[in-house]
Amino acid sequence: MTQDTADDLLVMDDQIEQASRAMKAMSHPIRLKILYVLGDREVSVQDIVDQVGTSQSNISQHLAIMRDKGVLRTRKDANRVYYRVGDARTLEVIGMIHDVFCGFTK
Incomplete structure (x- = not known):
């Protein structure tokens, strides 16, 4: 590794940390399925449950992990998320x- 490469890595620490958090958050089969279901659209929790095929509590736990790691965003509309x-x-x-x-x- 050249000194320039090492210097670049030090400057990119924040980006590397963010990428690492995102990869950890995505590194579960159910979470990958959720991301495939979401794609580039907004989807309700119930629709995610229906398409992924596991319990709502299980889906909610995985959604919370990805939300906490900054992978997902939420919007509430009445009693739907x-x-x-x-x-x-x-x-x-x-x-x-x-x-x-x-x-x-x-």
Whole structure:
């Protein structure tokens, strides 16, 4: 590693820390499913439960983890809570994961 690369890494500490938190938050099969369900749209908790296929309490725990790590944003409307991906870069990562692991093999 060159000195320039080492210096760049020190300057990027905040970005590296943010990326690490996001990757940890996404590193569970149910959380990946939730992110696929959300995509680039806003979805209610009940719709997420219906599409992912597990209990509402389980989904809520996973949503809270991703919200706390800054991966998701929420909006309340009366008694419904809606979730969306909070950063477009997360959608890019999810797209790459899908392409690499779920794409067609040659």
